[in-house]
Amino acid sequence: MIDVASFGANIQKSVLEAMSDALGLAILVCDKNDEIIFAGRPILQFYPIPAQFLETGTRLRDFLGAVFDSGVRSGTAPETSRRHSNRDEWISEHLSHHWRERFEVVERIGRHRWISLRKRRLPNGLGIVSITDVSEQKKREEQIQLDLERIELTEDILDCMPNPICVKDRNLNYVAVNKAFAAIHGLSPEAILGRSVWDLLEPELAEKFERTDRATLETGAVHCQPEQIVQADGEDLWVVTRKFRVGGPGKFLLVTCMNDVTDLVVGYGDRDGVTTGRSPLDVKDYNAFVPAQNCYDPFRSIDMQHLVEAGAIIEPVSAIRHRILLVTSSAVLEQNLVPLLRRWGLDACAVRTRAELTAFEEVCAARGIEIAALVVDGAMPEAHDVVTNWTALPSLQLAKNWTACDLRARVLALCGKGSGGDVACAASAPADWDIIVPDIGPAGRPAPDVEVVVAEDNEINQFVFAQILEGLGISYRIAANGEEAVRLWQQYRPNLVLMDVSMPVMNGFDAARAIRAAEKSAAFQTPIIAVTAQALDIDIDESKAAGMDDHITKPISPDMIEAVYRKFVVTRPERMAG
Structure with a gap:
């Protein structure tokens, strides 16, 4: 009798080791007497036991006992593995699993490690155990389950909110809506999903909404607009709509949130009471607004461009009330320049001809009214003669290249001279008038009935x-x-x-x-x-x-x-x- 392993046994062991490496498995084989005849080294990656328990001829009971003693055994976590367990009962339970024809289970052997155990008992009595690390798969499954639970919780929260909310994809189709948003249109959420605003609203409003949607998606700028909505049931809904972009490049989504402020808005009953001066949109109680962060910095908020524009629109008003007489044959010039002079803080009126000028001078002299300056329309054919012959008070002939600022400065300068001197002005009259009056017909443009x-x-x-x-x-x-x-x-x-x-x-x-x-x-x-x-x-x-x-x-x-x-x-x- 030759007490050595056969050459075929070595081949079988090599094949099992190669299969174990190729499939990423840890394989253990025992005979009908529950003695180990093959145990792959990868088993030590799962169970920190002495290598001697993997040698051929080791009893399966001794192998399971070593696993129990290591503290890292199926179904336990490291922090609880040292608890007092019944060793013999645990070994007996797992030995019974090995004698089942088929037994599969996914078990936890640590805080973040999971294994898949597959056990087979063949008709000839051989038992085969394969162990696979499924930790990553288990983590993904747990994460997916956690995400699903969070999504379900989020949907429940959004559906319970009174504020309508919707989400659109890059093609501006609805991919998520809550019950409040669906109630506006009188539809179920399922009837809205996958559709666009063009399927829900008339073309004019759909075009308006799509324009702001695309602007927010392209620029990322938050869109905010107070809106009045008439719901499917005919009730008015007052909201402040905000649209903003979420997600990364190529995966942007558009979220629209309508903050319901209906309870704060009143005023339909005051439409007839216009004389009260109240706005039709009043707040019932300002105490309803709780003070929050005040991030306003007045110095940082100054927009110099706005200051420049405001300065160009609103002219400073002079505190001196001088009397200015305008001589012009143009009704349009009179309608435009006289209010402008008055807005500058001057008392202004106009005459049309030299005869009216002479009569006006006599009336002023009889009543003791003093005129500060005379302003002559440069477009009049006799403008130069009027300025030359007028010596009673300062006079001014408007030049073609003057701006409004030039005119104001020269008029105020005349008023400062008093009535005792003359002021040199433009020597030649302009061919046409393009300082105050635009190029219009000689008859002028009459004041409209509706401004x-x-x-x-x-x-x-x-x-x-x-x-x-x-x-x-x-x-x-x-x-x-x-x-x-x-x-x-x-x-x-x-x-x-x-x-x-x-x-x-x-x-x-x-x-x-x-x-x-x-x-x-x-x-x-x-x-x-x-x-x-x-x-x-x-x-x-x-x-x-x-x-x-x-x-x-x-x-x-x-x-x-x-x-x-x-x-x-x-x-x-x-x-x-x-």
């Missing part, structure tokens, strides 16, 4: 515009859409048009183009001011392309409207100089 046309479809904003313009003493008409605005412009030819860019029937851009097309043969071009929900570059560029002169943003205020009116109506002629 401002407002194009606004929102009833609340219409009411606000009406209050402001009435408070400023400016006559106006309100159009509910762009088509009506063009009709009112044709009827009244106002001094100014305030044009909302987003309106039904015809939007503000098309209405402005229609007005500019009709003005091609006209001598006077009406200033058109775009009124936008937010100063987006795309709206500003399109308004300029449509021929609009400037833009303002909502919400509007009396100071804003007054500044625009003074810029383009009262002081418009002086800005056309040079």
Whole structure:
């Protein structure tokens, strides 16, 4: 008898080791007497036991006992593995598993380690055990489960919120909505998902929303706009809508959150009480707002460009009340220059001819009224003779190349000279008048019956515009859409048009183009001011392309409207100089 292993046994052991390495398995084989006949070295990566327990001929019971004693055994964590357990019961339980025809289990053998155990008992009595590390797979499964739980919790929270919320993908299709948002449209969330705003709203509003959506997706700038929504059930919903971009490049999503402020907004009952001076949008109780962070720094918030523009719009008023007499044959010049002089703090009036000038001088002398200076229209044929022959008080002949600032400085300089001297002025009269009066027909442009046309479809904003313009003493008409605005412009030819860019029937851009097309043969071009929900570059560029002169943003205020009116109506002629 030769007591050595056969050559075939070595081959079988090599094959098992190669298979173990190739498949990433730890393999253990025992015979029908539960003695180990092969144990791969990778087993030591899972169980820190002495290598002698893996040798051929070792009893399976001794191997399991060594595993139990190591403290890192199936179903236990390191911090609890030292607890007093029944060793014999644990070994017996696991021996019984080895005698099952098939037994598979995923067990934890440490804080962050999981293994997959597969046990087979063959008909000839051989038992085969394969051990695989599935820690990464288990971690991914746990993370996926945790993410699903978080998503479910987040959806439950969002559905319970009263504020409508929706999420759109890069193609501006809805990928997530909460119940409050679905309730606005009277649809279920499933009926909205996968669709776009064009499937839910009329084309005019859909175009407006898509424009702001794409601007936020492209620039990342947060869009904020107070809005009044009429829900599917007919109830009004007052919200402050905010749109912002989330995600990384190529994976951007658009989140829209509508903060419900309906409980704070009142005023429908005060529409008839305009004389009270209250706004139709009042806050019930300011104590409802809890003070939060105050991040405002007045010095950092100063915008020098705004200061420059404000200085150009609002002229300083002189405290001295001098009397200025204007001599001009142009009714348009009189209508523009006399209010301008009065705004500078001067008492001003006008005469049309030399005969009226002589009569006016006699009346003033009889009543003891002193005139500080005489301002002569340089476009009059007899302007030079009037200035030359007038010696009773300082006189001024307007020159062609003067700006409004030059005119104001020279007029105030004349007033400072008093009535005892003469002031040298331009020697030659200009061929035409282009300092104060634009190039219009000789008959001039009569004052319109309506000074401002407002194009606004929102009833609340219409009411606000009406209050402001009435408070400023400016006559106006309100159009509910762009088509009506063009009709009112044709009827009244106002001094100014305030044009909302987003309106039904015809939007503000098309209405402005229609007005500019009709003005091609006209001598006077009406200033058109775009009124936008937010100063987006795309709206500003399109308004300029449509021929609009400037833009303002909502919400509007009396100071804003007054500044625009003074810029383009009262002081418009002086800005056309040079």
